[in-house]
Amino acid sequence: MKIVLIGAGNVGYHLGLRLYELNIEIVQVYSRTIERAQFLADLVQAKSCVDLSKLDKTADLYIIAVHDGVIGSVAEQLQFLDTEKRLVVHTSGATPSTVLQPFFRRYGVFYPLQSFSILRPIDFSQVPICVDAVADKDQLFLQALATKLSTKVYEINDKERAILHVAAVFVNNFTNHLLYISESILERENISFDILKPLLQETIAKIEDHSAKDMQTGPAIRGDQATLDRHLVYLEGFPDYRMIYSLLSKAITVEHRKHT
Amino acid sequence: MKIVLIGAGNVGYHLGLRLYELNIEIVQVYSRTIERAQFLADLVQAKSCVDLSKLDKTADLYIIAVHDGVIGSVAEQLQFLDTEKRLVVHTSGATPSTVLQPFFRRYGVFYPLQSFSILRPIDFSQVPICVDAVADKDQLFLQALATKLSTKVYEINDKERAILHVAAVFVNNFTNHLLYISESILERENISFDILKPLLQETIAKIEDHSAKDMQTGPAIRGDQATLDRHLVYLEGFPDYRMIYSLLSKAITVEHRKHT
Numbered sequence: 001m002k003i004v005l006i007g008a009g010n011v012g013y014h015l016g017l018r019l020y021e022l023n024i025e026i027v028q029v030y031s032r033t034i035e036r037a038q039f040l041a042d043l044v045q046a047k048s049c050v051d052l053s054k055l056d057k058t059a060d061l062y063i064i065a066v067h068d069g070v071i072g073s074v075a076e077q078l079q080f081l082d083t084e085k086r087l088v089v090h091t092s093g094a095t096p097s098t099v100l101q102p103f104f105r106r107y108g109v110f111y112p113l114q115s116f117s118i119l120r121p122i123d124f125s126q127v128p129i130c131v132d133a134v135a136d137k138d139q140l141f142l143q144a145l146a147t148k149l150s151t152k153v154y155e156i157n158d159k160e161r162a163i164l165h166v167a168a169v170f171v172n173n174f175t176n177h178l179l180y181i182s183e184s185i186l187e188r189e190n191i192s193f194d195i196l197k198p199l200l201q202e203t204i205a206k207i208e209d210h211s212a213k214d215m216q217t218g219p220a221i222r223g224d225q226a227t228l229d230r231h232l233v234y235l236e237g238f239p240d241y242r243m244i245y246s247l248l249s250k251a252i253t254v255e256h257r258k259h260t
Numbered sequence: 261m262k263i264v265l266i267g268a269g270n271v272g273y274h275l276g277l278r279l280y281e282l283n284i285e286i287v288q289v290y291s292r293t294i295e296r297a298q299f300l301a302d303l304v305q306a307k308s309c310v311d312l313s314k315l316d317k318t319a320d321l322y323i324i325a326v327h328d329g330v331i332g333s334v335a336e337q338l339q340f341l342d343t344e345k346r347l348v349v350h351t352s353g354a355t356p357s358t359v360l361q362p363f364f365r366r367y368g369v370f371y372p373l374q375s376f377s378i379l380r381p382i383d384f385s386q387v388p389i390c391v392d393a394v395a396d397k398d399q400l401f402l403q404a405l406a407t408k409l410s411t412k413v414y415e416i417n418d419k420e421r422a423i424l425h426v427a428a429v430f431v432n433n434f435t436n437h438l439l440y441i442s443e444s445i446l447e448r449e450n451i452s453f454d455i456l457k458p459l460l461q462e463t464i465a466k467i468e469d470h471s472a473k474d475m476q477t478g479p480a481i482r483g484d485q486a487t488l489d490r491h492l493v494y495l496e497g498f499p500d501y502r503m504i505y506s507l508l509s510k511a512i513t514v515e516h517r518k519h520t
Contacts (some may be wrong), residue, residue, distance in 0.1 A: 006519060094490070101445065126458050127458060162494060163446065165487075166491045166495065167441075167456060169491065171460050172462075173481075175435050175438050176273070176467075176475055178416050178431065179435075180428075180476065198374060199431055200467065212436050212440035217432065220430065222435075244424075245430075250381055255437075
């Protein structure tokens with residue numbers, strides 16, 4: 001199997017390293033800048049490329065791991081590929097597979113559902129990979145490849161992946177923002193966020209064995225209006241955080257009433 | 261040292277077990293119901309008690325581990341104690357120490373900052389304990405006790421503890437609600453929340469070494485309006501979640517602009 005990797009950002013980097021680790025041949029790494037392309041190409045013993053028209057035309061799989069906004073235009077520049085023989089996938093959770101449809105016969109998605117950063121190593125064997133393809137044989141091919149890379153492989157169609165992506169925003173982006181708010185509040189008072197880390201770890205550890213629905217605690221679900229009021233008074237110094245506090249407390253109260 | 265433990269709920273339970281584990285004598289466990297009091301008393305080889313007026317009057321430390329709303333009334337019923345000799349503390353993050361002031365000379369707070377549940381074992385040595393007392397000698401006494409129970413001991417006054425408690429609500433209660441939302445969205449589409457667990461773990465793992473401020477990712481901070489719009493359309497089926505999505509996305513955008 002020969003793979004061309006298009007994109008050397010956070011996803012391309014970790015995907016490339018994992019493929020290389022498993023002795024799966026990457027023939028070329030494309031990036032817009034030669035520095036980026038060369039950096040990853042060297043790591044995975046591939047050739048670098050900065051011109052999409054000069055991509056190797058004989059690979060089995062082309063993996064487009066670029067920002068959502070440019071997947072379409074990259075795909076357009078790859079339509080010279082003979083996709084009776086070549087399979088093209090993108091790695092995005094937010095973009096439907098159909099963005100590739102105008103340009104290729106055989107296309108699909110190979111979406112590693114994780115928040116990647118070049119700065120942080122990751123155990124790729126634990127990264128869920130969501131695969132999807134139009135043709136059954138391509139679906140099987142992607143599944144087989146994903147199973148080499150990770151123990152967690154899921155067949156996920158466009159609609160399901162879109163929903164997963166919304167849910168992932170709540171789990172990752174929004175949770176991170178709450179942690180940011182918490183850090184900011186403490187920072188102003190010179191209190192170390194470290195004091196809250198065991199609580200954060202336990203919050204997440206609980207979700208391993210329990211539904212978040214059953215783990216809700218705090219003043220909102222207890223209907224402890226005195227504490228809610230005290231917190232809102234304190235947050236007068238942080239009007240943006242106060243609004244988030246109000247909305248989430250109200251949401252918890254409403255959900256709780258639904259279930260009781 | 262002799263301790264009377266008032267309250268056999270989640271905090272009283274874990275605190276009691278930890279004291280017992282360290283061979284610190286608990287003479288009595290009070291709870292409103294005999295079943296609760298007896299259950300914990302048996303575990304820690306103490307006497308049970310359901311009548312506050314019959315509490316042992318000779319202990320060194322009285323720990324009030326009851327709901328915030330009833331700390332004051334419990335304290336009022338303990339004013340027969342000779343608190344030249346007896347120290348009284350509560351375990352709450354949300355209630356100031358001064359709630360005890362009308363009733364005792366020597367009082368303070370012994371606040372284990374964790375989300376406890378009788379159903380879940382906890383490594384108490386890793387639970388941050390925030391201590392505070394009016395008198396220096398009591399402060400030292402509480403610190404020494406806390407240091408036996410945990411490796412993480414902090415001197416935290418009323419004002420700081422109030423702020424910590426607000427921050428803890430963001431870290432624990434609100435994060436849990438976001439996870440609940442994520443579960444709900446996936447549940448409606450019969451997708452397992454397990455797919456998102458590695459992402460959740462990584463979201464938290466990043467915060468061990470980095471500030472949440474630097475770890476923000478996602479469509480809002482990227483200014484990826486196409487993805488934001490697609491998510492909002494999907495969330496039309498969940499109006500409450502949609503409002504939270506909008507507010508948090510806007511908040512992330514605003515914070516980002518502040519820093520760039």
